[in-house]
Amino acid sequence: MSLSHAILGLLNYRPATGYELKAVFERSIHFFWNANLPQIYRTLGDMLDRGWLEVKVEHRDGRPSRKVYSVTGAGREELRRWLAAPPEVPPPRNPLLLKVFFGRQIDRATLAGHLRGWRDRHAALLARYDREIAPLIRQYAALAGAEGDARYWELTLDFGRRFSRMVVDWCDAALARITGEEQGRG
Amino acid sequence: MSLSHAILGLLNYRPATGYELKAVFERSIHFFWNANLPQIYRTLGDMLDRGWLEVKVEHRDGRPSRKVYSVTGAGREELRRWLAAPPEVPPPRNPLLLKVFFGRQIDRATLAGHLRGWRDRHAALLARYDREIAPLIRQYAALAGAEGDARYWELTLDFGRRFSRMVVDWCDAALARITGEEQGRG
DNA sequence: GTATGATATGTGCGTAGTTATATATGCCTG
DNA sequence: CAGGCATATATAACTACGCACATATCATAC
Numbered sequence: 001m002s003l004s005h006a007i008l009g010l011l012n013y014r015p016a017t018g019y020e021l022k023a024v025f026e027r028s029i030h031f032f033w034n035a036n037l038p039q040i041y042r043t044l045g046d047m048l049d050r051g052w053l054e055v056k057v058e059h060r061d062g063r064p065s066r067k068v069y070s071v072t073g074a075g076r077e078e079l080r081r082w083l084a085a086p087p088e089v090p091p092p093r094n095p096l097l098l099k100v101f102f103g104r105q106i107d108r109a110t111l112a113g114h115l116r117g118w119r120d121r122h123a124a125l126l127a128r129y130d131r132e133i134a135p136l137i138r139q140y141a142a143l144a145g146a147e148g149d150a151r152y153w154e155l156t157l158d159f160g161r162r163f164s165r166m167v168v169d170w171c172d173a174a175l176a177r178i179t180g181e182e183q184g185r186g
Numbered sequence: 187m188s189l190s191h192a193i194l195g196l197l198n199y200r201p202a203t204g205y206e207l208k209a210v211f212e213r214s215i216h217f218f219w220n221a222n223l224p225q226i227y228r229t230l231g232d233m234l235d236r237g238w239l240e241v242k243v244e245h246r247d248g249r250p251s252r253k254v255y256s257v258t259g260a261g262r263e264e265l266r267r268w269l270a271a272p273p274e275v276p277p278p279r280n281p282l283l284l285k286v287f288f289g290r291q292i293d294r295a296t297l298a299g300h301l302r303g304w305r306d307r308h309a310a311l312l313a314r315y316d317r318e319i320a321p322l323i324r325q326y327a328a329l330a331g332a333e334g335d336a337r338y339w340e341l342t343l344d345f346g347r348r349f350s351r352m353v354v355d356w357c358d359a360a361l362a363r364i365t366g367e368e369q370g371r372g
Numbered sequence: 373g374t375a376t377g378a379t380a381t382g383t384g385c386g387t388a389g390t391t392a393t394a395t396a397t398g399c400c401t402g
Numbered sequence: 403c404a405g406g407c408a409t410a411t412a413t414a415a416c417t418a419c420g421c422a423c424a425t426a427t428c429a430t431a432c
Contacts, residue, residue, distance in 0.1 A: 100342055105266065
């Protein structure tokens with residue numbers, strides 16, 4: 001279960017509530033790991049049971065109380081253990097490639113539409129990396145205590161850029177081959 | 187559930203047993219979709235219930251009987267419907283990137299080891315694509331009835347090559363930056 | 373003869389993740 | 403002052419998937 005370790009890593013920067021964690025996911029690691037709220041709350045409960053976290057309840061009159069989670073010594077140890085272990089290799093699952101593989105049974109226009117959809121999503125991601133994510137990292141890098149982390153965040157950003165660039169290029173090449181077929185051997 | 191549609195696509199080439207399907211997965215789409223045997227058998231049962239498949243039991247004295255599945259009219263319709271629908275976008279999950287993101291908390295040698303591990307796996311994949319997969323596709327392309335399909339299989343192979351190439355390059359760049367840190371700002 | 377691997381079928385249990393739903397408040401906009 | 407959005411907590415039901423186990427035969431290698 002990597003989700004608990006992702007949470008361990010994030011809470012290690014600073015304590016947070018489940019709701020805040022979701023927001024942190026959204027603006028940092030959600031490009032390569034994400035979770036929805038129910039899952040986060042349940043995982044926080046599990047981690048509490050294992051002694052990786054401790055919780056401080058902030059009672060606020062009338063409003064629902066906040067539960068601020070922070071990493072315990074055992075949690076920090078578990079984080080270090082997990083970081084040192086060789087990363088799991090999840091089986092790849094790509095529905096678009098599946099549809100391309102069986103592409104002979106789709107009419108060309110529809111398949112081309114699928115490819116353009118993926119192309120556009122990754123072109124938008126590339127723009128977002130430049131406009132939003134890169135400046136965000138630079139901003140954090142300027143803060144005391146985060147300079148060391150920012151170097152690693154940049155590595156993951158670099159991966160994102162290379163991946164999306166590659167997807168855009170491949171989609172273009174595939175579109176050219178599918179469309180080009182009409183004149184070619186078709 | 188894309189697995190049932192992957193199976194639909196494969197059985198549409200030719201009828202097969204669950205065991206045979208597993209082998210077909212292994213030498214075709216397992217680079218972007220895979221399943222283990224229990225999952226395949228269970229899914230075949232579900233698909234049978236939905237009327238997408240029909241089964242012919244081959245009794246063989248003594249030995250366990252073979253169940254050969256083939257796609258029904260409803261199954262072919264469902265396959266076409268699914269192929270035309272915009273592909274689902276699965277949330278990305280990459281444990282290695284997660285570890286790189288939190289890389290400041292790992293010692294450099296360990297993180298470098300993780301990166302070399304990924305690099306090597308994809309370098310091996312690249313070699314396998316050239317030596318094994320590309321010739322296999324060319325072989326099928328020569329067969330009557332499969333020439334049209336082979337063009338699409340090649341597109342997915344092209345994706346695999348670009349992806350693995352990209353991973354190797356990124357790992358090299360990341361390793362250089364992590365190792366280079368020692369002289370640099372470290 | 374005995375062990376291993378390929379062929380062939382599954383069940384049972386556990387984990388991870390998604391969607392729908394329930395509850396409650398504060399704040400801002402129209 | 404009504405509606406929607408952000409904050410904040412969760413449970414229930416469901417789906418997908420993976421691992422361990424159970425069973426049976428044949429062919430081949432040692």
